[in-house]
Amino acid sequence: MSAPQPSFVPALNAAIQRAMVDVSAIANLHRLSGGASQETWSFDALTGDSIRPLVLRRAPGGALVPRSATAVSLATEARVIRLAEAARVPVPPAPYVLQDSDELGPGYIMGRIEGETIARKILRDPEYAAARPRLARQCGEILALVHGIGISQLSDLRVVTPKAQVAQYRGIYDGYDFPHPVFEAAFKWLEGRIPEPRDLTLVHGDFRNGNLMVGQDGVRAVLDWELTHIGDPAEDLGWICVNSWRFGETHKVVGGFGDVSELLSGYAGAGGAGMTAERVKFWEVFGTLKWGIMCMTMYQAFALGSDRSVERAAIGRRSSETEIDLVNLLYPKAATP
């Protein structure tokens, strides 16, 4: 099956040959995924005697589209990935950031790493059976490295204190003006436990199944750094514990593959300081609430007419999934009716 070649092929070819002097041509270009904030393309750079597997990550259509308010620019994303690589975080290398003269729009070139990102396969396929028991500890180790990256070079990143995070989602929820008493209770629970904004670090911002590339040997790469910011490091540990990311493996709190104790021990073992299950739980509750409000947001796209798909309509009815998760978190003991 050969799709027609996109019109930017000559520009990409020229850019790659300028950036990598040993490359003679590119081949096998095909689209991997497309989203509202970026598109990704897989291709091979051909050198004299070998091929170099690469990925182009760029703005949709190469246009300067506004990204969501919480996303960093693609150039910043590449810069953070390079810092992460230097800190020994498993990431795809980002050897080249697109320049204006490349005429490909904002974006960067990264190395293509083989592995699986589909959670259901990682959690169930026999291929990953040996990797699974290692993943929670490994996630802890990786996050300790991410959070240890010096932020002095990242002064342009948004600083989002725990209080500001909660207030931001309170504002979004209030804007929809539809009562969700469970969300209201969760906001109260969180607002009574806001962590002090001390020791803020670099935060990945979307560390969960789907953004972890896994091989038989464990986590091979942490992907999708577009929501990176400066914040409470516990945010990353809590987000991967949200039940929605366990894909049915509810008893394994960390991503459906491990326990919080393994996550914490990996974190401490790799130099992460002061992390506790209590701090993680705050962000698990917040992450669950955040996902519930994101379901409301996606329904709004349907209600306001910008996306009339049945999927956008139906996703509003998935807010209640996060409500049962919140009830289970806030009221862990069975009621006695």
Added chain:
Amino acid sequence: MMDQPSATEILTAVREFIEKHAMPELTGRTAFHARVAANAIAIIVRELDQGDRANVEAQLRLEQLLQRKGSLLELNRELCRRLRTNELAIDDAGLSQHLTLTTLAKVAIDQPNYSGLLHSPHRRTD
């Protein structure tokens, strides 16, 4: 009174048409959206079956908890207001019981196979 078939029977026929006849003809995004459409119809069928009872029970609990009358929407808004203003504490026993029972009933309609429902410590299996 409407004639037969009931709304539930018609919706079930539509869902079966999507699943058995339309979906095998579809690929890619369209097949995915057909699956979502069939699931959405299943939500409505469960809501027609369980929704009235869930709403009546929620209404009675809210009237008891808030000591006032009103529509379900008004009572839910009032509940949110009292939580926000701390007139009602989140560890209030009547509140936690109401939120738990209401949410169990909602998820049983929206996503009855959701892991958070199947493994909830609050789930009654009788």
